[in-house]
Structures are given as C-alpha cells and as structure tokens.
Amino acid sequence: MALIKTENFSLGYEGHVIVEDLNFEVNEGDYLCIVGENGSGKSTLMKTLLGLKSKMGGALIFGNGLRKNQIGYLPQQTLTQRDFPASAYEVVISGCLNRSGLFPFYSSRQKESARYNMKLLGITDLAGRCYRELSGGQQQRVLLARALCASSKLLILDEPVSGLDPKVTQEMYSIIEHLNSCGVTIVMVSHDIEASIKYASHILHISHKPLFFGRTEDYLKSDVFKVFCNTSKTDIAAMIPPQSDGKENN
Amino acid sequence: METLIFYFKTYPTVRYSVLVLTLVSLCAALLGVSLVLKRFSMIGDGLSHVAFGATSVATAASFTPVYIALPFTVVSAVLLLRIRSNTKIQGDAAIAMISAGSLAFGYMILNLFPSKSSSISADACSTLFGSASIIGIKRSDVILCAVLAFVVLFVFIFFYHKIFAVTFDENFATATGTKAEIYNTLIAVITGVVIVMAMNMVGSLLISALITFPALSAMRVFKTFKKVIICSAFIAVFCALIGTVICILASTPVGSTIALTNIAVFGIFYLIGALKSGKK
DSSP states (O other): OOSEEEEEEEEEETTEEEEEEEOOEEOTTOEEEEEOOTTSSHHHHHHHHHTSSOOSEEEEEEOTTOOGGGEEEEOOOOGGGGGOOOBHHHHHHGGGGGGTTTOSSOOHHHHHHHHHHHHHTTOGGGTTSBGGGSOHHHHHHHHHHHHHHHOSSEEEEESTTTTOOHHHHHHHHHHHHHHHHTTOEEEEEOSOHHHHHHHOSEEEEESSSEEEEEEHHHHHHSHHHHHHHHHTTOOHHHHHHHHHTTOOOO | OHHHHHHHHHOHHHHHHHHHHHHHHHHHHHHHHHHHHTTOHHHHHHHHHHHHHHHHHHHHTTOOHHHHHHHHHHHHHHHHHHHHHOSSSOHHHHHHHHHHHHHHHHHHHHHHSOOSSSOHHHHHHHHHHOOSSGGGOOHHHHHHHHHHHHHHHHHHHHTHHHHHHHHHOHHHHHHTTOOHHHHHHHHHHHHHHHHHHHHHHHOTTTHHHHHHHHHHHHHHHOOSHHHHHHHHHHHHHHHHHHHHHHHHHSOOOHHHHHHHHHHHHHHHHHHHHHHHHHHO
C-alpha cells in the first residue's frame, strides 16, 4: 500500500479551489518532485499534506502505518528564525518532540537520535554553534537533521535549495539523494526542473489542473513537459543526458 | 542600610512584596523571551491596557480588581492571538485598536463612577504607573500573586521544550504533531496572568519593561535558547531586588524604578554584546 495516496483530491484556500482532481500516490522509497509554475498550488499541496491547511475535497489516505505526525518537514526559513538565539543542537532535537507526549524532558533515546542525525549530515561539530550565525547551507542541514528526527520514513522538503549557492545546492542534492538511497521517501517541492528530472523517480506537475503524474522518464516524453520547457525557455536536450545516466532505482 | 532594616522590620508586607516582585519579574522575563521572539511584544503592551480597563470597572463596582481583571485579560489574550492568525485584520492594528479602546473605556469609567475613597487622578495614576511606594501593596494581593507565580513557573518548566519548538517554528511543530494552537493559547493565558499580577505593583504601562527588557538584554550576549532563558531569569531577579532596594532607600515609585534598572542593565549588556562581537 502507498504511503500517501490521493483520490480526486482538490485544494485551495479561503474557498477558492486551485487544484482539482488530483490523483497521485507516493510509495516507500520514492523520490517525488512536485513542479509547476509560481502560484500553481505547489506549496498549498504541501501544506495540505502536512495538515497545516484543510483539503477542499476528495480523499487523502496515509498507508503503511504512517501516522500524520511521522512526516519530517523541511520548511522554507521564516523571518523569525533569522535572529533566533538557539544552538544547532537545540533546533535538531526539537524534531524529536513528536515522540515525547506530555513528558517534559527529552529521553536519552531522543538525544541519541539527535546526535545520530547530526552525524549523518556532518554537522556534529556545529552542535553548540548559534543557528543564526551558520551559513545558509549549514542551516539547511540543521533543519534537515531536525526533519529526520521527526521521521526517518518520509520527508517533505519545501524548496530545499532556494537561496543557496551552486556548490552548496549540489551538496544538498547529494545529501537528499543519499537519504533516499538509504530508504527515506522524499517528496520535494521544487522550481528547479533540471535537478528534479535528474534526481526524482516520479514527477507531479501541477497547474490549475494536475497536468502530469508519473515516472520521470514518462514525464520527459509528455507534452506537458515540452510546453513547460518551451515557455520557460529551458533547453530540453541539456536535461535528457543526466536522466539517461540511470538514476532510476524504482 | 538602617533604612532598609527599618522597613523590613516595621512593615511585614515589604518582605512579601520583595518576594512577589521578584517572582512576578521572573515570570514576566521567562515569558518575555518567547513573546519577543514570536514578535508578540506589543501583545503584552496591549493586554496591559485591557487590564487597566478591567481594573477601572472593578474599582467603580468596588470589587477586588484582580478578580475582574484576570478573566478579562486572559480572554483578551486568547482573542488577540486569534486575530493575529486571522489575516483579515492586521495583528498590530488590532492591538492598537484594543489598547486605545480599553484605555479610553477605563478612564471614562473612572470618571463616570468615581470611587469615594480616593481621587480620580490618584486611581488612574496608580493603575497606570503602579504603587507610589512599596508599602502600598496589600497582603491579599501578595498571596494571590505568589500562588499564580508558582503556577506560571511550573507550566513554563513543564512545557519548556514545547514552548521552544512552537516559538522557533510553529509550522514544523504543527506538521509533526505538536499542537501549536494549544501552546500558543497557553502562552497567551500565562501572559494575561503575569500582566494582571504585575499591574498592581508596577502599573499597567510599565509591564512591558518587565517582559521585554530581560529577554532583549540576554539576547545581546547569549546565543542559545537555554542560556538566554537562564540569563534573562537572572537579570529579572537582579533588577527586581536592586530596584526594590533603591525604591525603599530613595522612596521612588516601584514600577518605574524597576523599569529603569532594567534599562540600565540593557545598556550594560548592549555594550558587552558590542565588545564581544567586535573582538571576533
């Protein structure tokens, strides 16, 4: 059974439907990229999946024993966080809260999990550093470690590379690819179509109607993709080679 | 020194008052860190005006102010937070509306129904700026304040990690199953309680100083949440004690003395912070 499955799902805000008849599913080990133009409803879809917004219609089904609070989430940075006094460790371990219940303190298992995830992302030596003084890439790693503390099953990433320079962007993609190969299911909202095609196993292209959902290689052949690339003046030919390198593990 | 000892011996309430002022400052400072970081500082200010309005009503009806002001302020706190999450009315505009509204309402009530015991200006002045001297604090207020302060401290320590999570990233907390709404409401309720407790002593216009200054001072120097919380707690206690001593010795009003002590400490921490970052 799929981790997430939607049936005739529609979403929007304040009574306006933005996306209708959305049917897609995310299976364990998938790497799904949600692409589309600005304002097409990518972020709204993500917020609806996370339960931050309520759906407008249809069904959203969580399977395989996935509970709603077992989704790791990498949000875009908010304004508040830019001057927030917090150490990297404090931020990471706050991801473990969903396992605390009412108990007021962190258990040694939660602390262990925070340390493990920091090591996994290579930020162990940043633990005591102030979050706001870290570089953009380091901050993203901290937030990713926090997301992993919340769930090692499914991560939902909201534009994880926005505002990062090319080198750090590349590192970020490598980390995400590595996590995916370790069995973490990835759902990523992205405007970086090139990288989406390169890394994702599935693509969901949404617009006012869901235009495409399927495997990446089928997406490359679809009319939706061709039209999208023509309007955004992206060179299709430049994108296909990395795809044929064989990043298809599903 | 003799004056101090004389006061402590002659007026037993002075001893309680020092205790309660310290506790209230401590609560306000702990809460302040969260409020300042959530950009809610003005909510504290707005609420203190609501408390003023409620107190005026209580004075006019010859009730004990706290029993009216407490529920009123707590309800307004919850409502203000609701308005903030509603995008149709801007949060800061809502606060301005509510604070000006309650000030106007409170002063009108004071004038329409003057109490027999004291003059209007004395009533208004003591509600707005706090007791003129340390002896003016009543024993019944002291006990209630102490109880409330311990409840606030307990709640804060018990939910410390949740408050951190909700303050740092509300969306993430909600998405991963922490009920941010509940903790926001909790923060609002505590804010209301702290404001009403502090109002009798430091006055409704000066409460914001107790809430914001310790947090801001601590944030100049320390960079982790835990250290900021601990430091602002120390600053609050220190300022409350020093402030009380000064106001006994110099017979200055309680609220403004403590507020000014906090401002002085902020100045010192600002310098330390500047020196620290200059060295790097």
